[in-house]
Amino acid sequence: MLKLVLDTNIFISAINFDAKPELIVRLVSSKQAKGYISRFIIAEVCTTLRNKFKFSPEKIDRAENILLNNFVLIEPGIIINTIKNCPPDNKILACAVAAKADYLISGDKKHILLLKKIKNIPILSPEQFL
Template sequence: MVKVVADTNIYISALFWRGNPYKVIHLCFEGKAKLVISRQIIDELERILLTDGKFELPREDVALYSEIILSHAELVCPAFTLNVIIKDPADDRILECAVEGEVDYLVSGNKHLLDVKEFQGIKIVTARQILEILGV
């Protein structure tokens, strides 16, 4: 089964809109691909949903979303730190999860990550690209 890490922006898009990121996350929830996540990704997602002026969701809703994600994903704990994405070092947390989880694909809408294209054999793709790869 294909293993994927989704960037935080994919989870946020999946929560609020019904486009390709939504389809990717729900395909993973349905078992069509294995979703891998780290505590750092969950923490960033929760921070954005709780404090970003565009969202500021109730804490209970954010906790429920995190719980749903965690119930459908393999949780990994990267034991190393990368320094690859100079323009946005927070994106290194996504790469760390991908490497630790030995995933096939990292799915992102983030230009800094997409420009890397591949890292240690992990292909970095858009939501649309992973849907094509999965034959959807």
């Protein structure tokens, strides 16, 4: 089974805009792929839903529960400093490395996608993955 780590922007797009990111999340929720997530990613999703999209606390709790019920929670325990100009992105990379993911899926064209891979883990956009 494929092991995936999804960047925060993939979750946000799946929740708000559907399309390809939602298809990728559905692969995990339907058990066609195994998804991994860290507390950092969950916190970033919740903060973005609250601050940028003005989700109510109830909707944020529901989204968090969906993530916790469908993705394997891991704590990386490693530090990666590959992306100097956006340090939080390194926590996404660390999650993928710690999970020994087959793919890291991201929509971040400024930082993460430019790497193309991290520790032999391909980094793909949703379009490339699907």
